[in-house]
Amino acid sequence: MPPVMPPPLRNALRPLAITFVPEIAGATAAEWSELERRVTQALVTRPSAMRRQLGLFVRVLEAASRIRYRTGLAALDPGRRIALLETFAGSPLLLFRRGVWGLRTLIMLGWYTQPSVVTALGYRASPAGWGARR
DSSP: OOSOHHHHHHHHHHHHHHHGGGGGGGGOHHEEEHHHHHHHHHTTOOHHHHHHHHHHHHHHHHHHHHHHHHHOOGSSHHHHHHHHHHHHHHHHOOOOOOOHHHHHHHHHHHHHHHHHHHHHHOOOOOTTOOGGOO
């Protein structure tokens, strides 16, 4: 059985996460592990074809980085990484735009659903509704 998180995504997760949510650069080891666990958990529910597409898209990003800047995603400075992602996010190809937004969504899901991050943000929503805030 292929891995739930494609190896290209696993390798690029940290630089992509820091690009989409700069605060992640200060994450603890436990927060990083939890982010990766939550992303993996989200990918488990997706079809294997979608996981393969995600892995392929990350390979395309890596190749584009090497062609354009002569270095991989992890070695790029944040400005160049942002420029590369913005190029793909503004692409006339819908699949590239969806790829960037899909990666961004996965990373935000992995980060902003962690209890420590929710608490630090002061987010107080409750399934019990407004009554829970009183």
